[in-house]
Amino acid sequence: MSAIQPQPISIAPGVGRLLKHLGVTHKLTSVQTSGAYYLCEAVFGPESGSPLHIHHFEDEVIYVLEGAIDVRLDNEKLQAPVGGIIHLPKNIPHALYNPLKIPLKIMVYAIPGGLENYFDEMETALEGGVSDNETFNEISIRYGIEWLE
Numbered sequence: 001m002s003a004i005q006p007q008p009i010s011i012a013p014g015v016g017r018l019l020k021h022l023g024v025t026h027k028l029t030s031v032q033t034s035g036a037y038y039l040c041e042a043v044f045g046p047e048s049g050s051p052l053h054i055h056h057f058e059d060e061v062i063y064v065l066e067g068a069i070d071v072r073l074d075n076e077k078l079q080a081p082v083g084g085i086i087h088l089p090k091n092i093p094h095a096l097y098n099p100l101k102i103p104l105k106i107m108v109y110a111i112p113g114g115l116e117n118y119f120d121e122m123e124t125a126l127e128g129g130v131s132d133n134e135t136f137n138e139i140s141i142r143y144g145i146e147w148l149e
Helices: 117-126 132-140
Strands: 018-019 024-028 037-046 053-055 059-066 067-071 077-082 085-088 095-097 105-112 145-147
Touching: 018 117, 024 117, 037 117, 059 067, 059 077, 067 085, 067 105, 077 085, 117 132, 132 145
Parallel strands: none
Antiparallel strands: 018 024, 024 037, 037 105, 053 145, 059 085, 059 105, 067 077, 067 095
């Protein structure tokens, strides 16, 4: 049985599946890339971010489209302005933060693909009114994401 050959594709600005609760828009899914990677656009509100966490299954590459990002590691902070790139290998604890008073917009490449399935499950849970950490942790564990705070 042979793998499906990925096809060339063009994604126009503003196109993609928006996950409203998460502020994430799917741009290229692992189905479209034969599992090679997943690409999304994410928006963080002013002075907001994600808690410290680890991705055990995928590397991430973050490209800043608008604003600026701070990435907290164990004892270090990486920063990137518009046009900047941050590479986060799997198994590295990190927290993302928008230090500015304007929204942050980033492109996130997750390699290999599959992270979109995590986002989809989390969005479905949030749409259904789920708000307990136990459910969120169960979903996270299935996708190799460990929350440290």
